[in-house]
Amino acid sequence: MAPASSAADRLLQISNTLPATSTSARMQFDPNSNSFPLRKDLPAIPGAPKGAAWFWGADDQLGRVNLLTPARVKEAVKEVVTGETVPLNLEVSELKPCYGRETFEHTIKSIMPRVAFDDLYSMNTQSSTQWDGLRHVAHLSSEIFYNGCTQKDIIGPAANTKCGMQAWSQHGIVGRAILIDYVGYAGANNLPALDYYDNQSIPLSALVAAGKAQGIDVRPAAQGGDIRVGDILLIRSGFIKNYRSLSPEDRVRLHSKTAGFGDDDEQTYPGLEQTEEVLDWLHDCYFAAVAGDAPAFEAWPSKADFYLHEYILALWGCPLGELWDLEKLAAKCRESGKWTFLLTSSPANVNGGVGSHANAIAIL
The missing domain is CATH 3.50.30 (Glucose Oxidase; domain 1)
Incomplete structure (x- = not known):
């Protein structure tokens, strides 16, 4: 891997700004890259906890899912050999829930006797x-x-x-x-x-x-x-x-x-x-x-x-x-x-x- 400083120069571009309370710039990763900083080399983000890797844009909501680009999905399809x-x-009711969470409840509702039915689900994901x-x-x-x-x-x-x-x-x-x-x-x-x-x-x-x-x-x-x-x-x-x-x-x-x-x-x-x-x-x-x-x-x-x-x-x-x-x-x-x-x-x-x-x- 290239030194962290040169990798950062190559991979990170200034394109998003932090909230109005900061004048610092937010660095942004290129999701198609194959070279990123190690955890120990992550640059600090003002206002973020130490070690945060929030480098996909100030408004990003995908996180690491950004890495699943069309190019990577296309390459992943090559893993299919048998098609199985x-x-x-x-099965959603198989497990006795952990940590006191609610059990899955399934109710079948009749909307037209003998010929049509609906499902009602109540669940903790x-x-x-x-x-x-x-x-x-x-x-x-x-x-x-x-x-x-x-x-x-x-x-x-x-x-x-x-x-x-x-x-x-x-x-x-x-x-x-x-x-x-x-x-x-x-x-x-x-x-x-x-x-x-x-x-x-x-x-x-x-x-x-x-x-x-x-x-x-x-x-x-x-x-x-x-x-x-x-x-x-x-x-x-x-x-x-x-x-x-x-x-x-x-x-x-x-x-x-x-x-x-x-x-x-x-x-x-x-x-x-x-x-x-x-x-x-x-x-x-x-x-x-x-x-x-x-x-x-x-x-x-x-x-x-x-x-x-x-x-x-x-x-x-x-x-x-x-x-x-x-x-x-x-x-x-x-x-x-x-x-x-x-x-x-x-x-x-x-x-x-x-x-x-x-x-x-x-x-x-």
Whole structure:
């Protein structure tokens, strides 16, 4: 990679201004570029939390989805070999919701007896396969969401649609995706099984090893690896497979524990480790989106003094998926020996939406 200063000169152009309270200029990335600053080299943005990568324009609501350009989508289509489709969505009522969230309710309404019916849905988008949107979690210490969005933009008399799900929906999330099958690697190498109801951390070293076993170098392409700018990362921990092995009574018991935010949270789940090393990797790969099969993607609650959520969502504007069904996909990838594919997702087109069911499909 070129030195940060020359890369910045080459990639960033002054084209947007900050709000009227500042006279500084907002640098803007070229989404078609394949070379971007490392996390450690991100220039500061006046008025933004440290480490914010809000460089797609002062009015941007897409975040890392900007990387899914027509050129990258066209290139991603080349990943299709067999044309087989693998939906990645749980049946919406399969999972006992985590964190005290509402269960899905489905009512069938008769509009003309015997010949015509409607559906009525009541759901919390966080209760099944989902995208966390840019209004879901803020940078905790500053209480600022992506690109300067705040609570007053989301609820209250001045509420608006800034950074709502409609932006991702109207763009679409389509690109080259890569699956890292951590649980498959762990099982094949006789590693200790995860406790799916403890906040066990999956370190970057484990993902590196799992990737290597799949024939994938998980470093960014700029560093000699196989991860391309704009790739969509999927990580299989085995949470869904384990959940399906539980009795109905255990499902209710384990998912009904007291939910909080921090040390008092009794709902604990495995996921990515909260370390600077993991943050650097997630950022510097310039993933367009990340997702996993566990309830929180990261180990929950965090064992560090920060959460990956606040970086991925608030500082980088990257879609974060949870509770994806990766079981069939992992089996198909293992069978073919190919772990990259085309992924499509159509989030709900809801003005001001906080999150959405994923409507995700892998095309092999």
